[in-house]
Amino acid sequence: MTGAPGADAAALARGLAALGFGPWVEARAAGLCPAGCRVARVCAVDRGACLLRDGAGEALARLSGRLEFFADGPDDLPCVGDWVAASFHGDGAQALVHAVLPRRSALRRRAPGGGGGQQMIAANVDTAFIVQACGRDFNPARLERYLVMAADGGVEPVVLLTKADLATGAELDAARAGVRAVARAEALAVSSVTGVGLDALRRALAPGRTYCLLGSSGVGKTTLINGLLGHEAFATRAVSASGEGVHTTTRRQLVALAGGALLVDTPGMRELGVAGAEGGLDAGFAELAALAGACRYADCRHEGEPGCAVRAAVEAGEVPRERYASYLKLRREAEFRELSDLGRRRRDKAFGRLVKSVKKAGRSRGR
Numbered sequence: 001m002t003g004a005p006g007a008d009a010a011a012l013a014r015g016l017a018a019l020g021f022g023p024w025v026e027a028r029a030a031g032l033c034p035a036g037c038r039v040a041r042v043c044a045v046d047r048g049a050c051l052l053r054d055g056a057g058e059a060l061a062r063l064s065g066r067l068e069f070f071a072d073g074p075d076d077l078p079c080v081g082d083w084v085a086a087s088f089h090g091d092g093a094q095a096l097v098h099a100v101l102p103r104r105s106a107l108r109r110r111a112p113g114g115g116g117g118q119q120m121i122a123a124n125v126d127t128a129f130i131v132q133a134c135g136r137d138f139n140p141a142r143l144e145r146y147l148v149m150a151a152d153g154g155v156e157p158v159v160l161l162t163k164a165d166l167a168t169g170a171e172l173d174a175a176r177a178g179v180r181a182v183a184r185a186e187a188l189a190v191s192s193v194t195g196v197g198l199d200a201l202r203r204a205l206a207p208g209r210t211y212c213l214l215g216s217s218g219v220g221k222t223t224l225i226n227g228l229l230g231h232e233a234f235a236t237r238a239v240s241a242s243g244e245g246v247h248t249t250t251r252r253q254l255v256a257l258a259g260g261a262l263l264v265d266t267p268g269m270r271e272l273g274v275a276g277a278e279g280g281l282d283a284g285f286a287e288l289a290a291l292a293g294a295c296r297y298a299d300c301r302h303e304g305e306p307g308c309a310v311r312a313a314v315e316a317g318e319v320p321r322e323r324y325a326s327y328l329k330l331r332r333e334a335e336f337r338e339l340s341d342l343g344r345r346r347r348d349k350a351f352g353r354l355v356k357s358v359k360k361a362g363r364s365r366g367r
């Protein structure tokens with residue numbers, strides 16, 4: 001690391017260590033961090049801009065023209081969890097990213113659009129929590145896909161079963177047996193409502209280690225992070241009495257817990273698809289959309305959840321199996337497609353707010 005004007009080098013180093021910086025990256029950073037640059041960690045990304053943190057605080061960063069020009073693809077650009085070499089400007093709240101340091105591990109998924117490309121989810125993750133909600137969300141095939149993703153990326157997987165409060169003892173046992181069969185590992189059952197399992201989870205989180213939560217939309221990832229943080233830091237999908245305010249996570253974000261562990265929240269795969277496309281899907285399958293209103297769970301995916309009215313209609317022969325199968329197929333495709341204009345506009349607006357809050361925080365700290 002190069003000396004930072006006006007900043008205490010030892011304090012910066014301590015700050016970086018707290019963010020998970022260790023000997024592996026340090027050894028590889030030497031030639032990649034030019035004079036006038038410092039190492040920082042990427043905590044959030046939006047096309048062309050990222051939120052950086054280091055021992056001095058937070059900064060909003062653009063990518064250098066050189067970095068963008070020489071990038072062979074999105075894989076070469078900063079992603080949440082990355083370590084980068086950046087120069088800081090003005091009051092220190094603005095920065096320019098010059099290089100992405102080598103990644104120790106990388107969680108990737110198949111890129112939307114079916115072109116066979118890969119898309120980064122998070123970099124330098126030590127442990128991936130594969131999150132499934134007890135009972136209704138539990139799906140061995142999906143679990144398997146996440147396990148492959150973790151293995152491919154060099155990330156240790158741990159299975160978390162959330163919403164233990166909603167499951168009967170038998171459902172919980174079935175889910176555990178399912179996890180053992182697929183992952184050959186024990187699952188940790190937790191509930192953000194009763195607090196069951198949260199202490200065990202807290203004990204499992206080591207300072208300086210980076211964890212990433214992966215799982216479908218609505219399984220309770222953000223609620224769990226808020227619980228671990230001890231306050232409602234992030235909006236969740238909880239619905240207000242008026243029915244407004246459904247806050248699904250739209251951005252991958254790295255947060256630091258008081259105990260020293262680093263946690264990456266990700267949007268559920270459903271959010272990676274499109275609200276707009278789903279609307280189109282419902283229009284094309286109006287009879288299934290109408291049946292869905294009678295499912296026990298509002299966010300039922302009609303894939304074997306208890307009390308599913310769509311599945312019941314298929315079993316009863318009221319909905320042709322082929323019709324049901326093509327619904328599932330098209331939904332899967334929609335979910336893997338890029339964000340629609342609608343989704344993108346919403347994301348841009350949210351990022352604008354994030355930028356504003358960072359700038360404000362930077363000013364008030366007088367950096």
Ligand SMILES: Nc1nc2c(ncn2[C@@H]2O[C@H](COP(=O)(O)OP(=O)(O)OP(=O)(O)O)[C@@H](O)[C@H]2O)c(=O)[nH]1
Nearest residue numbers: 192217218219220221222223236237238248249268
């Ligand atoms: N009963 C019960 N409900 C929970 C629990 N944890 C979360 N919820 C509810 O589940 C809904 C979704 O929670 P979120 O934390 O937003 O889910 P998420 O996984 O972050 O969803 P995305 O951000 O869309 O990927 C909210 O209404 C929560 O209140 C739990 O342990 N038990």
Ligand SMILES: [Mg+2]
Nearest residue numbers: 221222248249
């Ligand atoms: Mg969330």
Ligand SMILES: [Zn+2]
Nearest residue numbers: 295300302308
């Ligand atoms: Zn259903």
